[in-house]
Structure formats: C-alpha cells, structure tokens
Amino acid sequence: MDDRRLRTEDGRPTKRAKLIVSAVATIMSATATALVFFQQYYDEYLRRALYESNYFTDREFVRHAVRLDVHCKHLLMMNVRCFERFVRLLRSTGELQDTIHCNVDEQVAMFLHIVSHNQRNKSIRAFTQRSGSxxxxxxxxxxxxxxxxxxxxxxxxxxxxxxxxxxxxxxxPYFKDCIGAIDGTHIPAKVRAEYKPRFINQKGYPSQNVLAVCDFDLKFNYILAGWEGSASDSRILGNATSRPSGLPCLPWKFYLGDGGYPLLRSFITPHRGIAYHLNEIRGRRPRTPEELFNHGHSSLRNVVERAFGALKKRFRILNEEPMYPYEKQIDIVLACCCVHNFIRREIADDDLLDGVDLELQAVVPPEEEEHVPYIPLSRADDAREGTRIRKELTTNMIAASRVGRNHYWNTEMDKVLVDALLEQVSEGHKIPSGFKDVAYTAASRAMNSRYGKDMTKEHIKNRVKTLKKKFVAVNTIINTSGFGWDDVNKKIEVTEDVYNACVAVHPEHKKYFAEKHVLIDDFRHIFGEDYATGGWSRDDVAPSQEMQSSAPHIDDLGIDDTPETETIQESPMVGESSRGPGPRTSSPVRDFARNDEGQKGTKRSAAKYMNLMEEFTSTLEKVADAINDLSKEPFDNDELHDAVFGLQGFGEEILDRAYEYLNRNPTEVRAFIKHTVERRERYMWRKMENLAF
Structure with missing residues (x-):
C-alpha cells in the first residue's frame, strides 16, 4: 500500500489510516473475547468429554469403588461391607437424601475420598465429573x-x-483400674497471618493441638480439637476436665499419660528421668523398679500412639495444611475420628496397623522435656494421691517380678498351658511320673512367647502339680455319692445340706463349688488315671469281687497268664504285697524273682516265663504295627479342607499354609478333624506362635 495515502504531506495519519487502525483493534478485541468464551466452553464441555476416557462419569465412581474390597480400601479406606453399613447409618438420620444427579452413596464416597487422599475440589470435580459447587x-x-x-x-x-x-x-492386677490412655497430637493448620504466632508449635509450623483419650481397642473415647499449637498438654488437659461435658474421670479409675501431663489421681504418668519409650527398653530386662513400671506403662500407653498413627495414615488430609476455614478444620478432625471409630468397630483385623507398628518402631524417642507440668494448689490432694498410686504400682510390680517369686496365673494362662501340654501328650512326651523334661521346656517356651514372661520348667512343673491337685479334688468330689456334675456350666451340683456337711469336714473344698471348671475335660485327657484311687486297698483276707473287677489285670493286655495248676493274682506293686493273716497271694513277677532260701519253689520254670515275655513283646509289636498302619491310611481331603477353611478369624494366607502343613503331616490330620472348632482354633494359634506355618 502506498504510504502517501496513509499520511498527509506534513506526516500526520490520514482519515483512512485511522479507520484501518480502528478496524484492526476491533478485530483483536473480538478475537480475545471469543477466546475467553471458548475457554469457558472448553472447561465446561470439551474437557469433560476428553476426560471421559480416563475418569469416571456419573455414578461409575461409586460402582467402581464398591466392586471389590481392594478398590474400596484404596479409594475410601474401608472395605465394601463397612462402606455399605456406613452409608446405611448416615442415610437413617434423614439429613442425606438421594437426588436426581447424586445419590447418598456417591455423596459419602466423595467425602471419604477427599479426607482419605487430601484431594482438592478441582481434582474431585474432574475425577467424578461433578461441578465444583x-x-x-x-x-x-x-x-x-x-x-x-x-x-x-x-x-x-x-x-x-x-x-x-x-x-x-x-x-x-497392677493396672486393673486403668481404663485408657491419653495423649495429644499436632494437626497442621492454616490460619490468618495475625493469628499465626499462637499456632506455631515446637517444631516450627502452625498446628492445632488435639487431645484424645482412647481405649485398648484403638477407639477414641474423647476428643478435644481446636487448641492452638503453642499450648501445652497440661493446659489443654485442665481445660478438658473443667468443661461441663468434658473428659470423664471415673471414681478410682485412671488414664495413662506421658511426662507432659501432671501426675494426678486420674492421670498416672511415668517416672521422670528413667528410660520410658519402648525403643529405649526393647531387647533387655528392666534394671530398676522405676524402669519396670515405665516399661509396663509405656506398653499400655502405646495404644494411643497407634491410634493416632492409624488415624493419620487413613486420613491424609490430617497430614498437610488444609484449604478450609479454621472452624471447618476442627470439624474435619472430629469427623475423621468418628469415621475411625466406626471402622475399628466394623473391621477388627485392620491391615493398616501393621504399617503403623513398623513406623513406630523406627521412631527415635523424643528428648524428655525439662520443665515439670504445673499443678495448681487446688489439685494438691489429687497430686499426692497420684504419687501414692504410682508408688504402690511400682512396689507391687517389682515384688512380683523378683527371681524366685511365684508367677501370677489366671484362667487364660491355664488354657494356654493346657494346650501346650495336650500337644506334648500327642507327641508322646507323657510318662507315668508326669512329663519328660522336653515337655516342660516346650511349655515354658510357649508361655514366655505368649506373655513375655521368664518362666522356667520348674515354674511349669509347680503349676502342673497345682492343676493336678485341683483335678484330683474335683474329680473325687464328683464321684462321691450325693454330688453331681453340670456338664453345660462345668460346675459341681450339690444340695445345700450335702454342701454344708462337706464344707464342715473339708473347708478347703469350698472354693471348688463356686468356680467353673472349664478345663476339666482337658485335665482328664492329660492326667487320666495318674492319681491314687485306693482300688487295690483292702483289710480282709481275700479281695472282694468288686475290687477284683475294678483293679487292672494283665489280662487286659490280651495275654493268657492262667497257670495250669494254681490261680495267680496280680499285685499292683512289684515285689511283696501287703497281706493279711490269710494265705499269701502270688505274682508272676514276684515268684520269678523269689530265691530258694527257706521258700518253696514255684512250679513254673524260667523257660515258661521267657515264653511269656516273648509273647508279650510280640503283642506290643503288633500294636505298634497297627498304629503305624493306621497313620498311613488316607484321609479325606474334602473333609480336611472344610475343617481348615471353615475357621473364622484367620486370613486366607494363614489358612492356605495350615492346609499345606496338615497335608505334609497326615498324623495330625485325624486329631485336627475330630477336634471341636474351639480346639481347632487353639491348634491354629499354637502353631502360629511356634512358626509352624
């Protein structure tokens, strides 16, 4: 274009040039406006169409989540059954209702996905194909x-x-009055700049200090959220106990807290300046009474740290600075604790805890704070009572743990010991005088592995003697005229008159009538007839017919020992038997060992007794061969499969290993199949403790 048409002679733009510039500006403005509208259209429609191949549409998100447990655990941090129960509970309130575009299942799933993975609104909008609003x-x-x-x-x-x-x-019984553990944790917080200094904690980032009390099932009993991160634990505890509906303190009960809390009647803390954390004590025995108390205290209080670990591992929104107002941040913490409790109630075996325990083992114990928590004068009496309780617990624990002192036994420990003894009986370690040393050693190893004790085989021997004494007394009472047995409740049945007469003569038997003897059947299997019954005792010349029929006889072994010319009666003792003024009874063993000095010789010759012993040995060999052939008989794999996989409370991997183990050990299969379900479960736990599978 000729430049002279656009400019005048003095160089100013002509009217035509101005029109061209105006037209170009208008076109550029229109283009920019069109691009803005196109961007909005793209965000609302085209991008959604592009994401349809990679993201869920409509309600596919929920359908995918509840399809398998593995998907549901990954997206919503709970299995399908737990999610369905949770939705049903929230729906029952009437506050959540299905709509045309979004049902209750999807509403709850979006919430759980946000708090579980700390997802932003934009990500959920694209992921579920829902608008941000x-x-x-x-x-x-x-x-x-x-x-x-x-x-x-x-x-x-x-x-x-x-x-x-x-x-x-x-x-x-030291911690029998303990009802839970208390601790605080810091949750990252986002606040306005003018409030930020009061929220900065000791690690230098803004947070809210959350106080929590949990029980030993890892469920929270009390939550106080919203305190600034700079506040001390003791100050927050004082506020929690002073609230009208605050932390409940039950009479004569206490919580376990760390050194950051004051030592009070309802809050027992560890000894200061002594090794406390499990990582500091693990692998060695406590050296002092205070360290022993701290070890037990830490082992129990560790439950609140595990609860916090599971809470933060399950809801990642609690690990990063949230993008919500502070009031809503507090609500999110409380809601996550509620969901955590629901999951713990529905899912007892939580795989998440395995990772939490590994992380806690790797944590370096923090240094103990130098300052002692402040205790107001108004709570001086509580402080003195707390000091007394802790001192009493420490004294009792060290008194019971000294070398040579007796161990405390309870019914649960007796069950574990009886299971170990039954296993030793099945392995052939039972002898007439009791058990072989290897059996006592194996039983002590099982008890120490289960309860963390230091029992020796002497402790086990003493307990076995006590249990046998109890069994003999109870069995004698049951078999006495006037007494009965309630096999359902496992208790002795007796009328009031007979009871009073019995207790008057034997006051030590009074305790046997009040308790349940749940292990009596196992005792019969273990001890059998290994106790004196007086079956051979007599005070007359000849044994009565009743005594002859009740006393054991060599005929029971299948050996014909009837002499040709005289009747020989067996004595329960080897050698001379007690006899009255009547004629002397004889015994094959006694007659064979009798010398010829001043005594009449027997009509039997040594050769005949040798034949008798050979016949006896041959019979035993036949019995052994029969037992061996019985163990080689094939078993029903289907019956074994149903017996193993019908057990509840074990993972599929454990059941697979157990099934393979039993197939490799057919001698244990028949006993396993004939056992009751409860005995099978004990067998499984015992084998798991011994690392058999």
Whole structure:
C-alpha cells in the first residue's frame, strides 16, 4: 500500500489510516473475547468429554469403588461391607437424601475420598465429573451429618476391666483400674497471618493441638480439637476436665499419660528421668523398679500412639495444611475420628496397623522435656494421691517380678498351658511320673512367647502339680455319692445340706463349688488315671469281687497268664504285697524273682516265663504295627479342607499354609478333624506362635 495515502504531506495519519487502525483493534478485541468464551466452553464441555476416557462419569465412581474390597480400601479406606453399613447409618438420620444427579452413596464416597487422599475440589470435580459447587455442597452435608452422630461414634469409657489387661500377667492386677490412655497430637493448620504466632508449635509450623483419650481397642473415647499449637498438654488437659461435658474421670479409675501431663489421681504418668519409650527398653530386662513400671506403662500407653498413627495414615488430609476455614478444620478432625471409630468397630483385623507398628518402631524417642507440668494448689490432694498410686504400682510390680517369686496365673494362662501340654501328650512326651523334661521346656517356651514372661520348667512343673491337685479334688468330689456334675456350666451340683456337711469336714473344698471348671475335660485327657484311687486297698483276707473287677489285670493286655495248676493274682506293686493273716497271694513277677532260701519253689520254670515275655513283646509289636498302619491310611481331603477353611478369624494366607502343613503331616490330620472348632482354633494359634506355618 502506498504510504502517501496513509499520511498527509506534513506526516500526520490520514482519515483512512485511522479507520484501518480502528478496524484492526476491533478485530483483536473480538478475537480475545471469543477466546475467553471458548475457554469457558472448553472447561465446561470439551474437557469433560476428553476426560471421559480416563475418569469416571456419573455414578461409575461409586460402582467402581464398591466392586471389590481392594478398590474400596484404596479409594475410601474401608472395605465394601463397612462402606455399605456406613452409608446405611448416615442415610437413617434423614439429613442425606438421594437426588436426581447424586445419590447418598456417591455423596459419602466423595467425602471419604477427599479426607482419605487430601484431594482438592478441582481434582474431585474432574475425577467424578461433578461441578465444583456440587462437590462443595455435598462435602459439607456429609460432614455435618457425621458430626450429628458424634455421640454414636465416640462413646465415653466404662469402668470394666479391659481384656488386654485382664488376660496378661504383665499388667494384671497392677493396672486393673486403668481404663485408657491419653495423649495429644499436632494437626497442621492454616490460619490468618495475625493469628499465626499462637499456632506455631515446637517444631516450627502452625498446628492445632488435639487431645484424645482412647481405649485398648484403638477407639477414641474423647476428643478435644481446636487448641492452638503453642499450648501445652497440661493446659489443654485442665481445660478438658473443667468443661461441663468434658473428659470423664471415673471414681478410682485412671488414664495413662506421658511426662507432659501432671501426675494426678486420674492421670498416672511415668517416672521422670528413667528410660520410658519402648525403643529405649526393647531387647533387655528392666534394671530398676522405676524402669519396670515405665516399661509396663509405656506398653499400655502405646495404644494411643497407634491410634493416632492409624488415624493419620487413613486420613491424609490430617497430614498437610488444609484449604478450609479454621472452624471447618476442627470439624474435619472430629469427623475423621468418628469415621475411625466406626471402622475399628466394623473391621477388627485392620491391615493398616501393621504399617503403623513398623513406623513406630523406627521412631527415635523424643528428648524428655525439662520443665515439670504445673499443678495448681487446688489439685494438691489429687497430686499426692497420684504419687501414692504410682508408688504402690511400682512396689507391687517389682515384688512380683523378683527371681524366685511365684508367677501370677489366671484362667487364660491355664488354657494356654493346657494346650501346650495336650500337644506334648500327642507327641508322646507323657510318662507315668508326669512329663519328660522336653515337655516342660516346650511349655515354658510357649508361655514366655505368649506373655513375655521368664518362666522356667520348674515354674511349669509347680503349676502342673497345682492343676493336678485341683483335678484330683474335683474329680473325687464328683464321684462321691450325693454330688453331681453340670456338664453345660462345668460346675459341681450339690444340695445345700450335702454342701454344708462337706464344707464342715473339708473347708478347703469350698472354693471348688463356686468356680467353673472349664478345663476339666482337658485335665482328664492329660492326667487320666495318674492319681491314687485306693482300688487295690483292702483289710480282709481275700479281695472282694468288686475290687477284683475294678483293679487292672494283665489280662487286659490280651495275654493268657492262667497257670495250669494254681490261680495267680496280680499285685499292683512289684515285689511283696501287703497281706493279711490269710494265705499269701502270688505274682508272676514276684515268684520269678523269689530265691530258694527257706521258700518253696514255684512250679513254673524260667523257660515258661521267657515264653511269656516273648509273647508279650510280640503283642506290643503288633500294636505298634497297627498304629503305624493306621497313620498311613488316607484321609479325606474334602473333609480336611472344610475343617481348615471353615475357621473364622484367620486370613486366607494363614489358612492356605495350615492346609499345606496338615497335608505334609497326615498324623495330625485325624486329631485336627475330630477336634471341636474351639480346639481347632487353639491348634491354629499354637502353631502360629511356634512358626509352624
């Protein structure tokens, strides 16, 4: 284009040039506007179409999540059954309802996916193909619904003795009044700049200090969230106990806390300046009474650290700075604790805890704080009572753990010992005088492995003697006229008159009538007839017909020992038998060993007795061959498969190993199949402890 048409002679743009510039500017503005509209259209429609091949559409997200347990655990941190129960519970409140575009299952699944993986709104919007407003709205609705059921999910502790304490002699009876553990944890927080200094914790990042109490099933009993990260644990505890509906403190019960809490009547802390954390004590025996107490204290209080570890591992939103207002951050912490309790209630065997335990073992114990928690004067009496309780616990624990002192036994420990003895009986380690030393050693190893004790075979021998004495007394009472046996409740039946007469003569038998003898059948199998019954005793000249029929006889072995010319009666003792004024009874063994000095010789010759012994040996060989042939008989694989895989509470891998182990050891198959389900479960646990599979 000729430049002279666009400029005048003095160089100014002509009217035509101005029109061209205006037109170009208009075109560029229109193009920019079109690009903006196209971007919006792309975000709303085209991008969704592009994502359809890689992301879920409509309700495919929920359908994919609940298809398999592995998918559900990965996306929602719970299995399918647990998710369905959780949705059913939230739906029952009436606050969540299905809509045309999003049902309750999808609403709950979006919430769980956000808190489990710390997903942003934009990611969930693309992942589930829902608008940002939809995701935001239903997240808040589910959060509100969960918090409305907080009293259903988080329940206060009870005064019952926890099972983990009741069955473990390391803790019983010292910690019988303990109902839980208390601790605090820091959750990253995002606050306004002017409030940030009060939220900075000792590690230098803003957080909220959350106080929690949990029981020994890893379920939270109390949660106090929202305190600034700079606040001390003792200050938060004081606030928790002073609230109208705060931390419950039951009479004569206490919680276990670390050194950051004050030592009070309801809160027992460890001895300061003494090795406390499990990583500091693991692998060696405690050296002092205070260290022994700290070891038991730490082993029990460790449950709250495991609970916090599982909580943060399951809900990753608690590990990073959230993008929500601070009030909602507090609600999210409370809601995650509620969901955690629900999962613990529905899923007892949580695989997540394996990773948590490994992480806790690798944690370096923190240095103990130098300052002692402040105790106000108003709680001086509580502090003195707490000091007394801790001192009493320490004294009792060291008194029971000294070398040479007796171990405390309970019913659960007796069951484990009886199972170990039954296994030794099946392996042929039972002898007339009791058990072989290898049996006592194996039983002590099983007890130490199960309970962390230091029992020797002498401890096991003493306990076996005690159990046998108890069995003999109970069995004698049952077989006495006037007494009966309730096989359902495993108790002795007796009328009041007979009971009073018995107790008057034998006051030591009073305890046998009140308790249940649940192991009586196992005792019969272990001890059998290994106790004196007086079956051979007599005070007359000749044994009565009743005595002859009840006393064991060599004929029971299948050997014909009837002499040709005289009747020979067997004595239960080798050698001379007690006799009255009547004629002397004879015994084959006694007559064979009798010398010729001043005594009449027997009509039997030595050769005849040698033939008798050969016949006896031949009979035993036949019995042994029959037993060996019986062990080689094939067994029904289908019956074994049903017996193994019908057990509850074991993983598929463990059951597969058990099935393979039994196939390799056919001698144990028949005993396993004939056992009751309870005995099979004991067998499984015993083999797992011995690392058999």
């Amino acid at each position: 939809t995701v935001f709205r239903y997240f808040n609705k589910v959060l509100k619904t969960i918090l409305s059921l907080k009293s259903e999910f988080i329940k206060p502790p009870t005064s019952e003795i926890p099972e983990v304490i009741r069955i473990n002699p390391r803790f019983w």
